[in-house]
Amino acid sequence: MRIGRDNSAGYMANWTARLFARAIDRRLKPLGLSSAHMPVMFALRDGAEMSQKALAQAAAIEQPTMAATLSRMERAGLVQRRPDPDDRRAMLFSLTRPAREKAGAVWAAALEVNDLALSGLAPAERDAFLAMLGRVVANLGAAETD
Amino acid sequence: MRIGRDNSAGYMANWTARLFARAIDRRLKPLGLSSAHMPVMFALRDGAEMSQKALAQAAAIEQPTMAATLSRMERAGLVQRRPDPDDRRAMLFSLTRPAREKAGAVWAAALEVNDLALSGLAPAERDAFLAMLGRVVANLGAAETD
DNA sequence: CCGATTTATATAGCATGCAATGTATTCCAG
DNA sequence: CTGGAATACATTGCATGCTATATAAATCGG
Numbered sequence: 511m512r513i514g515r516d517n518s519a520g521y522m523a524n525w526t527a528r529l530f531a532r533a534i535d536r537r538l539k540p541l542g543l544s545s546a547h548m549p550v551m552f553a554l555r556d557g558a559e560m561s562q563k564a565l566a567q568a569a570a571i572e573q574p575t576m577a578a579t580l581s582r583m584e585r586a587g588l589v590q591r592r593p594d595p596d597d598r599r600a601m602l603f604s605l606t607r608p609a610r611e612k613a614g615a616v617w618a619a620a621l622e623v624n625d626l627a628l629s630g631l632a633p634a635e636r637d638a639f640l641a642m643l644g645r646v647v648a649n650l651g652a653a654e655t656d
Numbered sequence: 657m658r659i660g661r662d663n664s665a666g667y668m669a670n671w672t673a674r675l676f677a678r679a680i681d682r683r684l685k686p687l688g689l690s691s692a693h694m695p696v697m698f699a700l701r702d703g704a705e706m707s708q709k710a711l712a713q714a715a716a717i718e719q720p721t722m723a724a725t726l727s728r729m730e731r732a733g734l735v736q737r738r739p740d741p742d743d744r745r746a747m748l749f750s751l752t753r754p755a756r757e758k759a760g761a762v763w764a765a766a767l768e769v770n771d772l773a774l775s776g777l778a779p780a781e782r783d784a785f786l787a788m789l790g791r792v793v794a795n796l797g798a799a800e801t802d
Numbered sequence: 803c804c805g806a807t808t809t810a811t812a813t814a815g816c817a818t819g820c821a822a823t824g825t826a827t828t829c830c831a832g
Numbered sequence: 833c834t835g836g837a838a839t840a841c842a843t844t845g846c847a848t849g850c851t852a853t854a855t856a857a858a859t860c861g862g
Contacts, residue, residue, distance in 0.1 A: 519770050519782075520676035521695070522789035525716055527673035528819075529796035530666035531848090535820085546848060549667070563810060570671055575849050577812065582847075599810040599857045624665050626799055627792045635788065636665075642785045643668035646773045650675035653772055674849075677818090681850085692818060709840060721819050723842065728817075745827045745840040 519646070530627065537619040541612050542586055546579050550589065551609065551616050559602040561594065583609075665792070676773065683765040687758050688732055692725050696735065697755065697762050705748040707740065729755075 534545040543551075549569035553560055560568070566576035580603060583589045588609040594600035605613070628636050680691040689697075695715035699706055706714070712722035726749060729735045734755040740746035751759070774782050 518766065519773055519786060519789070520673075520680060520691070520766070522786060522793065523669060523673040523676050524691075526789050526792050526796075527666075527669040528717075529793060529800070530669050532820080533796055533799065534666060535847095544847075545666070545670075561810075571674075571848090572850065573811075574813080574851085578848075594810095597810080597858075599855095601811075620664065620666070623796075627665055627796050629795050630791060631788065638784070639788045639792075640665060640668060642777065642781065642788075643665070643672050645776060646672050646785075647668065647675060649775050650672075650679055650769075650773050653679065654675070678850080681817095690817075707840075717818090718820060719841070720821085720843080724818075740840095743828075743840075745825095747841075 523646075530623065533623045533626065534619060537623065538616065541615055543588070543612060543616060547583055547588065548616060548620065550579065550583060550603075551605065551613055554589070554603065554605045555613060557604065557610075559604045561600045561602060563600070565603060669792075676769065679769045679772065680765060683769065684762065687761055689734070689758060689762060693729055693734065694762060694766065696725065696729060696749075697751065697759055700735070700749065700751045701759060703750065703756075705750045707746045707748060709746070711749060 531545045534548070538544055538547070549571075550565055553565055553568040562576055562580060563573060565580070566573045569576060571579075580589060580591070584591065587606055589603050590606055591601045591603050594602050628639070631639065677691045680694070684690055684693070695717075696711055699711055699714040708722055708726060709719060711726070712719045715722060717725075726735060726737070730737065733752055735749050736752055737747045737749050740748050774785070777785065
């Protein structure tokens with residue numbers, strides 16, 4: 511079997527992810543946001559407060575990565591942190607008012623890019639696509655634990 | 657419609673790509689290689705020589721990204737460059753002997769991770785999955801040109 | 803209650819990716 | 833043949849992601 515570009519799932523997944531990120535970033539850049547901010551925006555919607563660890567788990571990224579993202583978002587005035595009154599190791603993060611006001615636009619950009627990417631696929635195909643992505647994530651995630 | 661994590665194609669694609677890269681990197685690290693080297697290894701197999709621009713196109717990444725990757729690969733003794741005799745602006749890259757000797761192991765790692773990721777999917781599903789990734793790439797790529 | 807372990811965050815160092823820009827050649831129209 | 837446009841590469845600056853490691857606080861067994 512010949513593995514080139516188009517029949518390597520890993521390569522295609524990488525390519526797809528980069529195109530998604532670029533499409534999102536182009537739309538969010540005017541708002542001072544980027545694709546990495548989206549999981550945080552969603553997790554902290556409706557005024558929720560979460561620790562860095564909880565945010566990292568929600569975004570499925572490593573803790574130092576989330577620390578850096580939160581640091582940049584704080585610098586940009588998008589999130590604020592306060593000490594967790596119940597755990598002096600932890601910090602609780604929440605969206606600032608400016609960030610909350612941008613949530614709608616972030617939502618719209620997510621929907622727009624999602625729809626653009628999946629155009630030409632029937633609803634059942636979209637479901638199947640997401641299910642297969644979920645299966646691949648489960649397969650690779652399970653293999654990491656070993 | 658509620659967009660969270662599991663029903664956002666962009667988020668799932670990003671997650672999938674990161675898991676693929678980690679699985680590949682874990683296997684290639686003992687060889688002194690990484691996932692970003694794979695498109696170069698494949699493009700330059702069988703002693704082929706290619707310019708930096710041709711390699712960037714083959715890998716579907718931007719030129720500065722390929723420049724950095726080739727620079728690291730050169731530092732690691734994996735590729736060598738020589739001036740293009742027909743174009744004094746261009747350089748021709750090829751794999752070194754040590755890199756050629758690692759090509760088989762790279763191939764094996766790619767097949768292993770591909771199979772692990774797609775385990776549980778029937779051959780027809782795998783084909784459909786790759787076809788849908790191709791469709792998403794085409795959709796997002798076409799939108800970039802605008 | 804105490805020491806060992808676990809947990810939450812911080813930090814360093816690096817790879818991979820992008821956009822924007824500079825420089826040297828090449829190519830093409832006139 | 834020449835000047836402007838296009839092309840190939842280099843460089844800068846930054847974001848996103850990882851691993852490995854350090855530090856402080858919480859937790860748990862005895």
